[in-house]
Amino acid sequence: MEQLRNSTSSESLLKVGGLQAGYGHTQVLFGIDLEVKAGEIVTIIGANGAGKTTTLRSISGLTRIYGGTLTFKGRSIKGIAPEEVTRLGLAHCPEGRQILQRLTVEENLIAGYLPERGQSFDAIRSDVFAMFPVLKERRNSLASRMSGGQQQMLAIGRSLMASPELLMLDEPSLGLAPKLINQIFEIIISLSNAGISLIVVEQNASVALEIADYAYVFDAGRCSAEGGARNVLNDPGLKEAYLGA
Template identity: 55%
Template sequence: MTSTRSNPLLRIDGLSSGYGRIGVLHDVSVAVHPNEIVVILGPNGAGKTTLLNSISGVARASAGTITFDGEDITGARPESVVRKGLAHCPEGRQIFQRLSVEENLVAAHIGRGTKSFEALREDAFTLFPILKERRNSSASRMSGGQQQMLAIARALMAEPKLLMLDEPSLGLAPKIVHQIFRIILDLSQTGIAILLVEQNVQLALECGDHAYLLNTGRVKLAGNAQEIASHSALGDLYLGHVTEDSLHV
Protein backbone atom coordinates (compact mmCIF):
# COMPACT_ATOMS: atom_id res chain seq x y z
CA MET A 1 0.00 0.00 0.00
CA THR A 2 1.38 3.41 -0.95
CA SER A 3 0.17 6.86 0.02
CA THR A 4 0.81 10.49 -0.66
CA ARG A 5 2.01 12.44 2.39
CA SER A 6 -0.13 15.56 2.24
CA ASN A 7 -1.74 17.46 5.10
CA PRO A 8 -3.15 15.03 7.68
CA LEU A 9 -6.83 14.16 7.45
CA LEU A 10 -6.71 13.30 11.15
CA ARG A 11 -4.20 14.88 13.51
CA ILE A 12 -3.93 14.10 17.21
CA ASP A 13 -1.56 16.27 19.25
CA GLY A 14 -0.59 15.60 22.86
CA LEU A 15 -3.78 13.68 23.65
CA SER A 16 -4.45 12.55 27.20
CA SER A 17 -7.78 10.89 27.86
CA GLY A 18 -9.61 8.19 29.76
CA TYR A 19 -12.83 7.47 31.58
CA GLY A 20 -13.83 9.66 34.49
CA ARG A 21 -10.82 10.01 36.79
CA ILE A 22 -9.03 7.06 35.21
CA GLY A 23 -6.36 8.24 32.79
CA VAL A 24 -5.50 5.83 29.97
CA LEU A 25 -3.69 7.81 27.27
CA HIS A 26 -0.81 10.18 28.00
CA ASP A 27 0.52 12.75 25.52
CA VAL A 28 -0.31 10.69 22.42
CA SER A 29 0.26 12.17 18.96
CA VAL A 30 -0.91 10.40 15.78
CA ALA A 31 -1.50 11.49 12.17
CA VAL A 32 -3.50 9.85 9.40
CA HIS A 33 -3.14 11.22 5.88
CA PRO A 34 -5.64 10.80 3.01
CA ASN A 35 -5.56 7.45 1.19
CA GLU A 36 -3.50 5.91 3.99
CA ILE A 37 -3.75 2.88 6.25
CA VAL A 38 -2.35 3.67 9.69
CA VAL A 39 -1.94 0.80 12.12
CA ILE A 40 -2.17 1.03 15.92
CA LEU A 41 -0.40 -1.84 17.68
CA GLY A 42 0.12 -2.73 21.31
CA PRO A 43 -0.62 -5.32 23.97
CA ASN A 44 -3.93 -5.60 25.80
CA GLY A 45 -4.50 -2.57 27.99
CA ALA A 46 -2.15 -0.35 25.98
CA GLY A 47 -4.89 2.21 25.23
CA LYS A 48 -5.66 1.31 21.60
CA THR A 49 -9.44 1.15 21.99
CA THR A 50 -9.40 4.27 24.18
CA LEU A 51 -7.61 6.10 21.38
CA LEU A 52 -10.40 5.28 18.92
CA ASN A 53 -13.05 6.05 21.53
CA SER A 54 -11.43 9.44 22.16
CA ILE A 55 -11.47 10.28 18.46
CA SER A 56 -15.12 9.28 18.09
CA GLY A 57 -16.20 11.16 21.23
CA VAL A 58 -16.93 8.21 23.51
CA ALA A 59 -13.95 8.91 25.79
CA ARG A 60 -13.19 12.49 26.78
CA ALA A 61 -9.86 14.23 26.33
CA SER A 62 -8.29 15.87 29.38
CA ALA A 63 -5.48 17.45 27.33
CA GLY A 64 -4.44 17.81 23.70
CA THR A 65 -6.38 18.27 20.48
CA ILE A 66 -8.03 16.14 17.82
CA THR A 67 -8.33 17.73 14.38
CA PHE A 68 -10.27 16.08 11.56
CA ASP A 69 -10.41 17.44 8.03
CA GLY A 70 -9.08 20.78 9.28
CA GLU A 71 -11.65 21.13 12.10
CA ASP A 72 -11.08 20.77 15.82
CA ILE A 73 -13.35 17.92 17.00
CA THR A 74 -11.91 17.60 20.51
CA GLY A 75 -14.85 16.90 22.81
CA ALA A 76 -17.40 16.62 19.99
CA ARG A 77 -20.32 14.25 20.52
CA PRO A 78 -20.22 10.90 18.68
CA GLU A 79 -23.13 11.72 16.38
CA SER A 80 -21.42 14.96 15.35
CA VAL A 81 -18.16 13.14 14.62
CA VAL A 82 -19.95 10.62 12.37
CA ARG A 83 -21.65 13.38 10.42
CA LYS A 84 -18.28 14.98 9.73
CA GLY A 85 -17.19 11.80 7.92
CA LEU A 86 -15.46 9.71 10.56
CA ALA A 87 -16.90 6.22 11.10
CA HIS A 88 -16.00 3.85 13.94
CA CYS A 89 -16.34 0.06 13.65
CA PRO A 90 -15.89 -0.97 17.29
CA GLU A 91 -14.31 -4.05 18.82
CA GLY A 92 -16.78 -6.91 19.17
CA ARG A 93 -18.77 -5.74 16.09
CA GLN A 94 -21.74 -4.45 18.14
CA ILE A 95 -24.25 -4.99 15.36
CA PHE A 96 -27.96 -5.21 16.12
CA GLN A 97 -28.30 -8.94 16.65
CA ARG A 98 -32.11 -9.07 16.43
CA LEU A 99 -32.28 -7.08 13.20
CA SER A 100 -31.74 -8.40 9.70
CA VAL A 101 -28.76 -7.45 7.55
CA GLU A 102 -30.94 -4.99 5.64
CA GLU A 103 -32.31 -3.46 8.85
CA ASN A 104 -28.80 -3.01 10.26
CA LEU A 105 -27.83 -1.07 7.15
CA VAL A 106 -30.99 1.04 7.29
CA ALA A 107 -30.28 1.90 10.94
CA ALA A 108 -26.75 3.05 10.07
CA HIS A 109 -27.67 5.31 7.15
CA ILE A 110 -27.50 8.98 8.13
CA GLY A 111 -27.68 10.67 4.71
CA ARG A 112 -24.41 12.50 5.26
CA GLY A 113 -23.03 12.46 1.72
CA THR A 114 -24.29 12.44 -1.82
CA LYS A 115 -25.30 8.80 -2.26
CA SER A 116 -28.74 7.40 -1.61
CA PHE A 117 -29.32 4.52 0.79
CA GLU A 118 -29.92 2.22 -2.18
CA ALA A 119 -26.60 3.15 -3.78
CA LEU A 120 -24.68 2.68 -0.52
CA ARG A 121 -26.39 -0.64 0.08
CA GLU A 122 -25.40 -1.85 -3.38
CA ASP A 123 -21.82 -0.75 -2.74
CA ALA A 124 -21.86 -2.82 0.45
CA PHE A 125 -23.34 -5.82 -1.36
CA THR A 126 -20.66 -5.55 -4.06
CA LEU A 127 -17.95 -5.50 -1.41
CA PHE A 128 -19.60 -8.28 0.62
CA PRO A 129 -21.70 -10.50 -1.69
CA ILE A 130 -22.66 -12.78 1.20
CA LEU A 131 -24.57 -9.89 2.78
CA LYS A 132 -26.78 -9.63 -0.30
CA GLU A 133 -27.49 -13.35 -0.11
CA ARG A 134 -28.42 -13.01 3.57
CA ARG A 135 -30.01 -9.58 3.48
CA ASN A 136 -33.19 -10.82 5.19
CA SER A 137 -31.39 -13.04 7.73
CA SER A 138 -31.14 -12.09 11.39
CA ALA A 139 -27.63 -10.91 12.26
CA SER A 140 -27.60 -13.33 15.20
CA ARG A 141 -27.77 -16.28 12.79
CA MET A 142 -24.65 -15.27 10.86
CA SER A 143 -21.11 -16.53 11.37
CA GLY A 144 -18.49 -14.39 13.10
CA GLY A 145 -16.88 -13.49 9.78
CA GLN A 146 -20.20 -12.51 8.25
CA GLN A 147 -21.03 -10.40 11.29
CA GLN A 148 -17.68 -8.61 10.93
CA MET A 149 -18.46 -7.92 7.28
CA LEU A 150 -21.83 -6.52 8.33
CA ALA A 151 -20.16 -4.33 10.96
CA ILE A 152 -17.83 -2.85 8.33
CA ALA A 153 -20.68 -2.44 5.83
CA ARG A 154 -22.74 -0.67 8.47
CA ALA A 155 -19.90 1.79 9.13
CA LEU A 156 -19.61 2.47 5.41
CA MET A 157 -23.26 3.57 5.28
CA ALA A 158 -22.05 6.90 6.74
CA GLU A 159 -19.89 7.53 3.62
CA PRO A 160 -16.78 8.07 5.77
CA LYS A 161 -13.63 9.88 4.77
CA LEU A 162 -11.88 7.96 7.54
CA LEU A 163 -12.84 4.49 8.79
CA MET A 164 -11.64 3.34 12.21
CA LEU A 165 -11.52 -0.45 12.67
CA ASP A 166 -10.98 -1.93 16.13
CA GLU A 167 -9.69 -5.52 16.04
CA PRO A 168 -11.53 -6.63 12.87
CA SER A 169 -9.83 -10.06 12.93
CA LEU A 170 -10.77 -10.84 16.54
CA GLY A 171 -12.07 -14.39 16.94
CA LEU A 172 -12.07 -15.22 13.24
CA ALA A 173 -10.62 -18.23 11.44
CA PRO A 174 -7.33 -17.57 9.57
CA LYS A 175 -8.99 -17.87 6.15
CA ILE A 176 -11.58 -15.24 7.09
CA VAL A 177 -8.91 -13.00 8.63
CA HIS A 178 -7.07 -12.87 5.31
CA GLN A 179 -10.34 -12.11 3.54
CA ILE A 180 -11.04 -9.21 5.91
CA PHE A 181 -7.57 -7.78 5.33
CA ARG A 182 -8.06 -8.06 1.58
CA ILE A 183 -11.24 -6.04 1.98
CA ILE A 184 -9.40 -3.43 4.05
CA LEU A 185 -6.87 -3.03 1.25
CA ASP A 186 -9.69 -2.78 -1.31
CA LEU A 187 -11.39 -0.08 0.77
CA SER A 188 -8.21 1.95 0.90
CA GLN A 189 -8.13 1.93 -2.89
CA THR A 190 -11.50 3.69 -2.96
CA GLY A 191 -10.05 6.76 -1.24
CA ILE A 192 -11.10 5.99 2.33
CA ALA A 193 -8.36 6.52 4.91
CA ILE A 194 -8.20 3.76 7.53
CA LEU A 195 -7.07 3.78 11.16
CA LEU A 196 -6.65 0.13 12.12
CA VAL A 197 -6.25 -1.30 15.62
CA GLU A 198 -5.08 -4.88 15.27
CA GLN A 199 -3.43 -7.68 17.29
CA ASN A 200 -2.25 -9.55 14.18
CA VAL A 201 1.01 -7.63 13.97
CA GLN A 202 2.38 -9.27 10.83
CA LEU A 203 -0.71 -8.81 8.67
CA ALA A 204 -1.33 -5.30 9.98
CA LEU A 205 2.19 -4.13 9.16
CA GLU A 206 2.07 -5.82 5.75
CA CYS A 207 -1.01 -3.82 4.73
CA GLY A 208 -0.27 -0.58 6.59
CA ASP A 209 1.55 2.54 5.43
CA HIS A 210 2.47 3.89 8.85
CA ALA A 211 2.23 2.47 12.32
CA TYR A 212 2.27 3.43 15.98
CA LEU A 213 2.96 1.11 18.87
CA LEU A 214 1.28 1.96 22.16
CA ASN A 215 2.19 0.62 25.56
CA THR A 216 0.96 1.86 28.93
CA GLY A 217 -0.96 4.61 27.16
CA ARG A 218 2.06 6.14 25.42
CA VAL A 219 3.51 6.00 21.93
CA LYS A 220 6.63 3.86 22.11
CA LEU A 221 7.39 3.52 18.40
CA ALA A 222 6.19 5.41 15.33
CA GLY A 223 7.08 5.40 11.65
CA ASN A 224 6.86 3.60 8.33
CA ALA A 225 5.10 0.24 8.76
CA GLN A 226 7.72 -1.80 6.92
CA GLU A 227 10.55 -0.22 8.89
CA ILE A 228 8.73 -0.86 12.15
CA ALA A 229 8.18 -4.50 11.13
CA SER A 230 11.95 -4.97 10.96
CA HIS A 231 12.81 -2.82 14.01
CA SER A 232 15.12 -4.72 16.33
CA ALA A 233 13.31 -3.52 19.46
CA LEU A 234 9.74 -4.20 18.27
CA GLY A 235 9.21 -7.24 20.46
CA ASP A 236 10.65 -5.62 23.58
CA LEU A 237 8.67 -2.43 23.01
CA TYR A 238 5.49 -4.44 22.51
CA LEU A 239 6.02 -6.16 25.83
CA GLY A 240 7.13 -2.97 27.57
CA HIS A 241 10.73 -4.03 28.15
CA VAL A 242 12.13 -0.81 26.66
CA THR A 243 11.66 2.22 28.87
CA GLU A 244 12.10 5.15 26.45
CA ASP A 245 8.93 7.18 26.12
CA SER A 246 9.17 7.30 22.34
CA LEU A 247 11.37 5.81 19.65
CA HIS A 248 11.01 6.87 16.01
CA VAL A 249 12.24 5.10 12.91
Protein backbone atom coordinates (compact mmCIF):
# COMPACT_ATOMS: atom_id res chain seq x y z
CA MET A 1 0.00 0.00 0.00
CA GLU A 2 1.42 3.37 -0.94
CA GLN A 3 -0.26 6.75 -0.99
CA LEU A 4 2.12 9.53 -1.87
CA ARG A 5 1.78 13.07 -0.59
CA ASN A 6 0.75 16.04 -2.61
CA SER A 7 4.20 17.33 -3.52
CA THR A 8 3.00 20.95 -3.39
CA SER A 9 1.42 20.74 0.07
CA SER A 10 4.39 22.31 1.91
CA GLU A 11 8.14 22.61 1.63
CA SER A 12 10.35 19.64 2.32
CA LEU A 13 12.31 19.95 5.57
CA LEU A 14 14.13 16.60 5.55
CA LYS A 15 14.79 14.23 2.66
CA VAL A 16 16.41 10.83 2.96
CA GLY A 17 17.19 9.09 -0.32
CA GLY A 18 18.40 5.53 -0.80
CA LEU A 19 19.99 5.50 2.65
CA GLN A 20 22.33 2.59 3.34
CA ALA A 21 23.81 2.61 6.82
CA GLY A 22 24.87 0.52 9.77
CA TYR A 23 27.54 -0.02 12.38
CA GLY A 24 31.08 -0.93 11.38
CA HIS A 25 30.80 -3.68 8.76
CA THR A 26 27.21 -4.55 9.72
CA GLN A 27 24.72 -2.99 7.34
CA VAL A 28 21.26 -2.35 8.82
CA LEU A 29 19.54 -0.07 6.30
CA PHE A 30 19.17 -1.05 2.66
CA GLY A 31 17.88 1.92 0.67
CA ILE A 32 15.57 3.92 2.93
CA ASP A 33 13.60 6.77 1.33
CA LEU A 34 11.86 9.17 3.70
CA GLU A 35 10.60 12.74 3.67
CA VAL A 36 9.33 15.15 6.30
CA LYS A 37 7.51 18.26 5.18
CA ALA A 38 7.37 21.40 7.28
CA GLY A 39 4.68 21.15 9.94
CA GLU A 40 4.22 17.37 9.68
CA ILE A 41 4.21 14.62 12.25
CA VAL A 42 5.75 11.59 10.55
CA THR A 43 5.77 8.23 12.29
CA ILE A 44 7.92 5.19 11.58
CA ILE A 45 6.55 1.84 12.68
CA GLY A 46 7.78 -1.72 12.35
CA ALA A 47 8.99 -4.71 14.30
CA ASN A 48 12.04 -4.70 16.55
CA GLY A 49 15.18 -4.70 14.43
CA ALA A 50 13.45 -3.16 11.41
CA GLY A 51 15.88 -0.23 11.29
CA LYS A 52 13.78 2.51 12.88
CA THR A 53 16.30 3.60 15.50
CA THR A 54 19.20 3.23 13.07
CA THR A 55 17.44 5.59 10.67
CA LEU A 56 17.19 8.30 13.34
CA ARG A 57 20.78 7.71 14.41
CA SER A 58 21.91 7.95 10.78
CA ILE A 59 20.13 11.26 10.31
CA SER A 60 21.85 12.50 13.48
CA GLY A 61 25.30 11.47 12.26
CA LEU A 62 25.74 8.55 14.66
CA THR A 63 26.17 5.63 12.25
CA ARG A 64 28.32 4.65 9.32
CA ILE A 65 26.75 5.75 6.04
CA TYR A 66 27.46 3.42 3.11
CA GLY A 67 25.36 5.24 0.54
CA GLY A 68 22.41 7.50 -0.17
CA THR A 69 21.59 11.12 0.60
CA LEU A 70 20.55 13.07 3.70
CA THR A 71 19.28 16.61 3.15
CA PHE A 72 17.97 19.01 5.81
CA LYS A 73 16.61 22.41 4.74
CA GLY A 74 18.21 21.91 1.35
CA ARG A 75 21.68 21.20 2.77
CA SER A 76 23.45 17.86 2.80
CA ILE A 77 24.01 16.61 6.34
CA LYS A 78 25.61 13.36 5.27
CA GLY A 79 28.80 12.80 7.22
CA ILE A 80 28.66 15.89 9.42
CA ALA A 81 29.11 15.73 13.19
CA PRO A 82 26.06 15.17 15.42
CA GLU A 83 26.54 18.50 17.21
CA GLU A 84 26.50 20.32 13.88
CA VAL A 85 23.26 18.56 12.91
CA THR A 86 21.73 19.86 16.13
CA ARG A 87 23.01 23.39 15.48
CA LEU A 88 21.20 23.33 12.13
CA GLY A 89 17.88 22.80 13.93
CA LEU A 90 17.46 19.03 14.00
CA ALA A 91 17.24 17.54 17.51
CA HIS A 92 17.22 13.87 18.47
CA CYS A 93 15.62 12.56 21.67
CA PRO A 94 16.94 8.98 21.78
CA GLU A 95 15.33 5.85 23.13
CA GLY A 96 15.83 5.14 26.82
CA ARG A 97 15.56 8.64 28.31
CA GLN A 98 19.27 9.36 28.05
CA ILE A 99 19.32 12.23 30.50
CA LEU A 100 22.21 13.20 32.77
CA GLN A 101 21.19 11.29 35.86
CA ARG A 102 23.64 12.92 38.28
CA LEU A 103 22.64 16.45 37.32
CA THR A 104 19.57 18.41 38.34
CA VAL A 105 16.65 19.15 36.05
CA GLU A 106 17.94 22.70 35.60
CA GLU A 107 21.44 21.48 34.76
CA ASN A 108 20.05 19.06 32.17
CA LEU A 109 18.22 21.92 30.49
CA ILE A 110 21.37 24.05 30.53
CA ALA A 111 23.25 21.16 28.89
CA GLY A 112 20.72 21.08 26.05
CA TYR A 113 20.82 24.81 25.32
CA LEU A 114 22.46 26.02 22.10
CA PRO A 115 23.06 29.79 21.99
CA GLU A 116 23.96 29.43 18.30
CA ARG A 117 20.27 28.90 17.56
CA GLY A 118 19.64 32.56 18.39
CA GLN A 119 17.08 32.13 21.18
CA SER A 120 17.59 33.26 24.76
CA PHE A 121 17.97 30.59 27.41
CA ASP A 122 15.33 32.15 29.66
CA ALA A 123 12.76 32.31 26.86
CA ILE A 124 13.20 28.68 25.83
CA ARG A 125 13.26 27.46 29.42
CA SER A 126 10.05 29.39 30.08
CA ASP A 127 8.40 27.61 27.15
CA VAL A 128 9.65 24.22 28.38
CA PHE A 129 8.37 24.92 31.90
CA ALA A 130 5.00 25.97 30.49
CA MET A 131 4.74 22.67 28.63
CA PHE A 132 6.11 20.59 31.52
CA PRO A 133 5.14 22.28 34.82
CA VAL A 134 6.61 19.39 36.81
CA LEU A 135 10.07 20.30 35.51
CA LYS A 136 9.71 23.78 36.97
CA GLU A 137 8.50 22.34 40.26
CA ARG A 138 11.46 19.96 40.41
CA ARG A 139 14.10 22.10 38.74
CA ASN A 140 16.55 21.57 41.61
CA SER A 141 15.93 17.81 41.90
CA LEU A 142 18.40 15.25 40.64
CA ALA A 143 17.22 13.69 37.40
CA SER A 144 17.84 10.23 38.86
CA ARG A 145 15.16 10.83 41.50
CA MET A 146 12.38 11.53 39.04
CA SER A 147 9.79 9.01 37.85
CA GLY A 148 10.00 7.41 34.43
CA GLY A 149 7.36 9.73 33.03
CA GLN A 150 9.07 12.79 34.47
CA GLN A 151 12.40 11.66 33.06
CA GLN A 152 10.83 11.32 29.61
CA MET A 153 9.47 14.85 29.92
CA LEU A 154 12.95 16.03 30.90
CA ALA A 155 14.48 14.23 27.91
CA ILE A 156 12.04 15.96 25.56
CA GLY A 157 12.50 19.28 27.36
CA ARG A 158 16.27 19.08 27.04
CA SER A 159 15.90 18.44 23.29
CA LEU A 160 13.64 21.47 23.01
CA MET A 161 16.33 23.65 24.59
CA ALA A 162 18.15 23.39 21.23
CA SER A 163 15.27 25.26 19.51
CA PRO A 164 14.72 22.54 16.89
CA GLU A 165 12.73 22.93 13.71
CA LEU A 166 12.57 19.13 13.49
CA LEU A 167 12.49 16.91 16.57
CA MET A 168 13.05 13.16 16.32
CA LEU A 169 11.57 11.13 19.18
CA ASP A 170 12.62 7.50 19.56
CA GLU A 171 10.11 5.39 21.53
CA PRO A 172 8.80 8.25 23.70
CA SER A 173 6.19 6.02 25.39
CA LEU A 174 8.54 3.12 26.18
CA GLY A 175 7.98 1.76 29.69
CA LEU A 176 5.32 4.30 30.64
CA ALA A 177 1.90 3.69 32.19
CA PRO A 178 -1.12 4.18 29.85
CA LYS A 179 -2.08 7.49 31.48
CA LEU A 180 1.42 8.85 30.94
CA ILE A 181 1.49 7.56 27.37
CA ASN A 182 -1.58 9.65 26.59
CA GLN A 183 0.07 12.66 28.20
CA ILE A 184 3.24 12.25 26.14
CA PHE A 185 1.25 12.05 22.90
CA GLU A 186 -0.75 15.13 23.87
CA ILE A 187 2.59 16.90 24.28
CA ILE A 188 3.65 15.74 20.81
CA ILE A 189 0.47 17.27 19.37
CA SER A 190 1.21 20.50 21.27
CA LEU A 191 4.72 20.61 19.82
CA SER A 192 3.30 20.20 16.32
CA ASN A 193 0.78 22.97 16.96
CA ALA A 194 3.70 25.17 18.06
CA GLY A 195 5.27 24.74 14.62
CA ILE A 196 7.81 21.98 15.29
CA SER A 197 7.96 19.15 12.76
CA LEU A 198 8.39 15.68 14.23
CA ILE A 199 9.52 12.16 13.44
CA VAL A 200 8.13 9.71 15.98
CA VAL A 201 9.46 6.15 16.15
CA GLU A 202 6.97 4.21 18.22
CA GLN A 203 6.07 0.59 18.91
CA ASN A 204 2.65 1.72 20.13
CA ALA A 205 1.75 1.97 16.46
CA SER A 206 -1.98 2.58 16.74
CA VAL A 207 -1.53 5.63 18.98
CA ALA A 208 1.26 7.02 16.80
CA LEU A 209 -0.85 6.62 13.66
CA GLU A 210 -3.76 8.42 15.33
CA ILE A 211 -1.73 11.63 15.72
CA ALA A 212 0.58 11.44 12.68
CA ASP A 213 0.10 12.96 9.25
CA TYR A 214 2.21 10.46 7.35
CA ALA A 215 3.62 7.02 8.13
CA TYR A 216 6.39 4.71 7.01
CA VAL A 217 6.41 0.99 7.73
CA PHE A 218 9.87 -0.56 8.01
CA ASP A 219 10.78 -4.21 7.64
CA ALA A 220 14.32 -5.62 7.77
CA GLY A 221 16.01 -2.33 6.95
CA ARG A 222 13.68 -1.39 4.12
CA CYS A 223 10.50 0.64 3.79
CA SER A 224 7.76 -1.87 3.01
CA ALA A 225 4.85 0.59 2.93
CA GLU A 226 4.06 4.27 3.31
CA GLY A 227 1.05 6.53 3.15
CA GLY A 228 -1.22 8.88 4.99
CA ALA A 229 -1.25 7.80 8.62
CA ARG A 230 -5.00 7.26 8.67
CA ASN A 231 -4.81 5.04 5.60
CA VAL A 232 -2.02 2.97 7.15
CA LEU A 233 -4.07 2.68 10.33
CA ASN A 234 -7.04 1.33 8.38
CA ASP A 235 -5.12 -0.97 6.02
CA PRO A 236 -6.23 -4.57 6.80
CA GLY A 237 -2.87 -6.18 6.03
CA LEU A 238 -0.89 -3.69 8.10
CA LYS A 239 -3.41 -3.92 10.92
CA GLU A 240 -2.86 -7.64 11.17
CA ALA A 241 0.93 -7.36 10.96
CA TYR A 242 1.60 -4.40 13.23
CA LEU A 243 -1.51 -3.37 15.15
CA GLY A 244 -2.61 -6.70 16.55
CA ALA A 245 -5.90 -6.67 14.66
